[in-house]
Amino acid sequence: MLRVAIVDDEALARRGMxxxxxxxxxLEVVGEAASLKTAMELIRVERPDALFLDIEMHGGSGFDLLQDLQERPDVVFVTAHDRYAVKAYDFAVLDYLLKPIDPKRLAAAVTKLEKAQAARQALLKHQAPTLRLRTSTRTVIQRIDTIVAMRAEGDYTRVFVANGPAILVGQLLGKFEAQVPTPPFLRINRSLIVNVDRIRAIETIDRDTMHISLDDCAEAFVVGRATAARIRKLYPGLPRRVSLTSPGGDGT
Incomplete structure (x- = not known):
């Protein structure tokens, strides 16, 4: 199923489409928008696979919308003007339909959309699984096998990646819990998910506090003794790979 949205400032044109x-x-039409502002919100919320997009609109153009999008769906321009065709293909749109719409041309455009979606799905089958991390300024496509931990920070989640800077994402930790495989990921308490395969050491700080150190991560995560014991219980093989040390101790 292809999820599509219609963007046109003329109500009659939207109804016709x-x-x-x-x-x-x-095709599933997930929404329609009559302005660039409402189109941006529609795309943000619904994340359609494709847009049927007018060019000349009040307050701007379809080109303005595409320039403002960090991630673009597939685009089929629908316009009464043929003079924008060359510029349209500079934006790598899939098709360009003239109003009034020829049903045969629309059928060809739908076929192009289906082929584009099939090509993306085939490519994804051969790629390592990823997470889409949306920050305040950009969207990062992060391979799951490079994530070492995720920590809740209020309404945000800080994602720690191997040998790289942490990424602050505007989503709750619980949303990610369902998107990462278990094992190796484990939610060890309300605020922390760790990649158990990357645990390097569990260090005793005092009677009630321990630090978990992870491979390829400079951050040490504070947990209680009960949490550390829970990790070892859930993953019996872990002690063979984890060293328990205490201040002034010999690591045994």
């Missing part, structure tokens, strides 16, 4: 796209059971 809704009717035409309704003939394609493989």
């Amino acid at each position: 809704q009717r035409l796209l309704g003939e394609y059971p493989q």
Whole structure:
């Protein structure tokens, strides 16, 4: 199923496109927008696979919208003007339809959208699993096998990656818990998920406090003794790879 959105400042044009796209059971129209501002919000919330996008609109153009998007869905321009065709393909759009829409040309555009989606899905099958991390300024596609830990910080989550800077993401930790595999990831308390395969050492700080050190991560994570014991209980093989040390001790 392809999730598509319609962006056009003319209500009649939007209704007409809704009717035409309704003939394609493989398409789901997830929303429509009459302005660039509402289009940005629609795309942010619904994350459609494709846009059927007008060019000349009140307050800006379809090109302005595409320039403002950090990640672009596939785009089919739908316009009454043919003079923008060359510029449109500079934006790598999939197709360019002229109003009134020729049903055969629309069918060809839908076929292009389906082929583009199939190509993306085939590529993903051969790639390492990733997480989409959305910060305040950008979206990072991060390979899951490079993530060493995730820590809740209020309404945010700080994602620690191997040999790199941590990434502060505007999402709650619980959202990520369902997106990472268990094992090796384990939510060891309310605020911390760790990659158990990367645990290097559990160090005793005092009677109630321990530090967990992870490979390829400069940060040491503070946990209680009960949490450390829970990790060892859930992963019986872990003690063979984890050294327990105490201040002034010999590591045994």
